[in-house]
Amino acid sequence: xxxxxxxxxxxxxxxxxxxxxxxxxxxxxxxxxxxxxxxxxxxxxxxxxxxxxxxxxxxxxxxxxxxxxxxxxxxxxxxxxxxxxxxxxxxxxxxxxxxxxxxxxxxxxxxxxxxxxxxxxxxxxxxxxxxxxxxxxxxxxxxxxxxxxxxxxxxxxxxxxxxxxxxxxxxxxxxxxxxxxxxxxxxxxxxxxxxxxxxxxxxxxxxxxxxxxxxxxxxxxxxxxxxxxxxxxxxxxxxxxxxxxxxxxxxxxxxxxxxxxxxxxxxxxxxxxxxxxxxxxxxxxxxxxxxxxxxxxxxxxxxxxxxxxxxxxxxxxxxxxxxxxxxxxxxxxxxxxxxxxxxxxxxxxxxxxxxxxxxxxxxxxxxxx
Amino acid sequence: xxxxxxxxxxxxxxxxxxxxxxxxxxxxxxxxxxxxxxxxxxxxxxxxxxxxxxxxxxxxxxxxxxxxxxxxxxxxxxxxxxxxxxxxxxxxxxxxxxxxxxxxxxxxxxxxxxxxxxxxxxxxxxxxxxxxxxxxxxxxxxxxxxxxxxxxxxxxxxxxxxxxxxxxxxxxxxxxxxxxxxxxxxxxxxxxxxxxxxxxxxxxxxxxxxxxxxxxxxxxxxxxxxxxxxxxxxxxxxxxxxxxxxxxxxxxxxxxxxxxxxxxxxxxxxxxxxxxxxxxxxxxxxxxxxxxxxxxxxxxxxxxxxxxxxxxxxxxxxxxxxxxxxxxxxxxxxxxxxxxxxxxxxxxxxxxxxxxxxxxxxxxxxxxxxxxxxxxxxxxxxxxxxxxxxxxxxxxxx
Numbered sequence: 001x002x003x004x005x006x007x008x009x010x011x012x013x014x015x016x017x018x019x020x021x022x023x024x025x026x027x028x029x030x031x032x033x034x035x036x037x038x039x040x041x042x043x044x045x046x047x048x049x050x051x052x053x054x055x056x057x058x059x060x061x062x063x064x065x066x067x068x069x070x071x072x073x074x075x076x077x078x079x080x081x082x083x084x085x086x087x088x089x090x091x092x093x094x095x096x097x098x099x100x101x102x103x104x105x106x107x108x109x110x111x112x113x114x115x116x117x118x119x120x121x122x123x124x125x126x127x128x129x130x131x132x133x134x135x136x137x138x139x140x141x142x143x144x145x146x147x148x149x150x151x152x153x154x155x156x157x158x159x160x161x162x163x164x165x166x167x168x169x170x171x172x173x174x175x176x177x178x179x180x181x182x183x184x185x186x187x188x189x190x191x192x193x194x195x196x197x198x199x200x201x202x203x204x205x206x207x208x209x210x211x212x213x214x215x216x217x218x219x220x221x222x223x224x225x226x227x228x229x230x231x232x233x234x235x236x237x238x239x240x241x242x243x244x245x246x247x248x249x250x251x252x253x254x255x256x257x258x259x260x261x262x263x264x265x266x267x268x269x270x271x272x273x274x275x276x277x278x279x280x281x282x283x284x285x286x287x288x289x290x291x292x293x294x295x296x297x298x299x300x301x302x303x304x305x306x307x308x309x310x311x312x313x314x315x316x317x318x319x320x321x322x323x324x325x326x327x328x329x330x331x332x333x334x335x336x337x338x339x340x341x342x343x344x345x346x347x348x349x350x351x352x353x354x355x356x357x358x359x360x361x362x363x364x365x366x367x368x369x
Numbered sequence: 370x371x372x373x374x375x376x377x378x379x380x381x382x383x384x385x386x387x388x389x390x391x392x393x394x395x396x397x398x399x400x401x402x403x404x405x406x407x408x409x410x411x412x413x414x415x416x417x418x419x420x421x422x423x424x425x426x427x428x429x430x431x432x433x434x435x436x437x438x439x440x441x442x443x444x445x446x447x448x449x450x451x452x453x454x455x456x457x458x459x460x461x462x463x464x465x466x467x468x469x470x471x472x473x474x475x476x477x478x479x480x481x482x483x484x485x486x487x488x489x490x491x492x493x494x495x496x497x498x499x500x501x502x503x504x505x506x507x508x509x510x511x512x513x514x515x516x517x518x519x520x521x522x523x524x525x526x527x528x529x530x531x532x533x534x535x536x537x538x539x540x541x542x543x544x545x546x547x548x549x550x551x552x553x554x555x556x557x558x559x560x561x562x563x564x565x566x567x568x569x570x571x572x573x574x575x576x577x578x579x580x581x582x583x584x585x586x587x588x589x590x591x592x593x594x595x596x597x598x599x600x601x602x603x604x605x606x607x608x609x610x611x612x613x614x615x616x617x618x619x620x621x622x623x624x625x626x627x628x629x630x631x632x633x634x635x636x637x638x639x640x641x642x643x644x645x646x647x648x649x650x651x652x653x654x655x656x657x658x659x660x661x662x663x664x665x666x667x668x669x670x671x672x673x674x675x676x677x678x679x680x681x682x683x684x685x686x687x688x689x690x691x692x693x694x695x696x697x698x699x700x701x702x703x704x705x706x707x708x709x710x711x712x713x714x715x716x717x718x719x720x721x722x723x724x725x726x727x728x729x730x731x732x733x734x735x736x737x738x739x740x741x742x743x744x745x746x747x748x749x750x751x752x753x754x755x756x757x758x759x760x761x762x763x764x765x766x767x
Contacts, residue, residue, distance in 0.1 A: 002669050003665050004666060004675075251748065255747070255748065263748070265742065265748030266749035266751060268735070268738070270748075271738065272735065272738040274741075274748065275686070275737070275738035276738070279690075282683050283656070283659040283687055286659050286660075286663035286666050287659035287662055289666060290658065304654075305658070307655075308651075308654060308655035308658055309655075309659075311652060312655050312656070360648035360651040360652055361648065363654065364647040364650060369632060369641055369647050369651065
């Protein structure tokens with residue numbers, strides 16, 4: 001398979017781009033994040049249902065479309081470019097974890113509902129005071145056995161935890177760290193939405209106090225390793241799209257903003273920064289293409305390729321979002337301008353599902369350094 | 370089997386018989402002296418006799434009259450071999466195609482066949498000590514005589530001038546018009562007594578280029594390539610061919626500043642467990658593999674008919690930045706031993722010293738950023754305050 005988009009992928013990207021422009025342009029995003037809900041339920045239902053994004057990479061036997069990671073990344077780029085609030089990332093990771101486990105009843109129960117978008121899933125792994133986003137031995141514990149398992153502990157930065165119908169929770173049980181399924185309305189479950197820096201993403205702090213849970217069969221460590229790769233792919237795709245949006249926005253501005261008798265883009269002080277923004281995006285996007293290619297056809301290389309792509313996109317997007325504010329001058333620092341939403345998205349995205357050092361350590365591990 | 374497949378198979382068979390396999394571990398031939406000149410000439414002649422020189426050039430000028438598919442097939446097969454054709458790279462890649470495009474019938478008949486047959490070597494004479502990024506401000510003059518022109522001035526960064534029989538030179542023929550308008554391109558005989566070639570020693574201590582001095586060098590009217598006063602357009606044609614030549618380069622040697630080499634260096638020095646070093650090595654890998662992936666994206670797009678346009682400048686800039694970034698890491702791995710030197714470190718130290726060259730050769734990083742800004746992103750052009758001023762009224766470095 002090649003690194004460039006197929007006609008189908010171009011067409012999917014165009015469809016999602018048009019949808020974002022029609023249904024979730026920035027003025028609408030501002031309304032949503034100013035309201036009480038994490039995302040526009042109508043937009044999510046269309047993204048998941050009409051456009052089929054929730055089930056895109058879920059195999060057909062579990063009600064999905066069985067499409068490729070390159071397909072999904074074509075769509076995620078456009079959603080990232082528009083900063084569209086949605087639980088898609090959380091659902092992709094939940095489905096990815098389930099698919100990597102061996103729990104057929106859970107797969108048959110949950111994956112079709114995730115695929116059609118009716119169910120939002122969330123993954124609860126990070127814990128307070130733990131630097132790694134996937135703890136080796138979680139402080140959250142699972143006690144009891146059979147139908148009487150309960151969880152106790154606290155999980156942080158749970159993506160769409162407040163909107164989730166089910167949570168996959170990593171906890172230390174009798175046999176070590178494992179994954180448990182918790183219903184969103186379970187007893188002893190307290191979910192509190194965070195006031196995070198990025199209003200386009202919803203995270204939550206989740207506490208379990210004797211909360212009923214069901215152990216999920218399978219290798220939890222392997223499943224979470226897979227989730228780390230999927231998170232890197234998906235976040236890198238959103239960030240590549242957002243980087244390009246920042247570059248486009250700033251380039252357009254540099255063509256129409258005049259100082260000293262010329263468009264500011266004529267000055268090398270501005271032009272060269274934009275050229276560097278272009279290169280950061282072009283190389284990050286190429287790394288992402290290589291990572292999705294690995295995911296689709298050379299899984300042994302996925303871990304390194306996904307961490308490499310993520311290491312470049314997260315740091316690159318942060319720099320480009322910052323430059324976007326700076327090159328817009330005063331207007332770029334106002335609330336009225338969109339630049340600060342990208343900057344905040346970049347700041348939060350840089351540490352989501354593992355910060356820069358975590359990704360480089362992971363990459364070094366995968367490369368055998 | 371298509372005719373291209375047959376051609377490919379024939380090329381493969383010939384290369385296996387006549388060329389050495391590619392050796393990734395071999396050092397770069399920095400001064401072009403690894404292979405004796407006579408052997409290069411003999412090989413080029415054999416290549417032509419076998420039907421693999423001038424693949425896309427017309428038959429009446431010694432070419433094979435085939436299409437780009439055959440050229441690509443040959444290049445792909447040739448990548449697995451060491452072809453000692455270095456002295457002909459410039460001639461075949463730049464002056465040759467330019468003469469083919471702009472030259473007179475007499476010029477094509479006279480100069481192209483000997484070039485293909487390995488009988489004559491060419492160089493390109495553009496850059497000057499005071500005209501680098503701004504080549505059009507060049508100061509070398511060609512003054513009218515009754516029968517032709519007399520050239521005076523100096524060129525620099527000339528690859529292969531010491532071996533060359535002919536050069537393609539651009540010189541100022543009319544200083545009273547704006548700088549781009551008063552330039553003409555000529556064919557100059559490098560054996561003229563007024564031509565002096567001096568090796569140009571660079572920071573590494575090697576001399577991969579030359580300075581060339583012109584002292585009352587006469588050329589005739591039929592030495593003009595294209596038209597008088599239209600030398601800038603001819604230079605643009607030649608530079609377009611240069612980018613293609615560089616862009617379709619052969620396989621890379623193992624890079625002393627690449628991830629594999631620096632990982633080995635870190636291990637040899639017991640630094641690969643240091644968390645900060647591990648992270649920098651990981652980032653080196655990420656950057657290097659992204660650069661490779663970007664090259665493949667551009668290649669696939671060009672194969673699919675999507676124009677690369679000026680995005681080659683993005684790849685060129687990224688490669689130069691990568692070399693400088695990796696050189697910083699190599700220095701930190703070497704620490705104080707960098708100052709001590711020693712035979713076992715010579716290769717990596719030399720690569721560190723050579724790294725800035727990537728950010729200058731073939732257009733500085735600043736020029737690449739201008740190109741990306743203007744031609745990829747469509748930003749307003751640099752104002753070019755000298756664009757409409759007569760050359761003889763310009764402020765110039767002297």
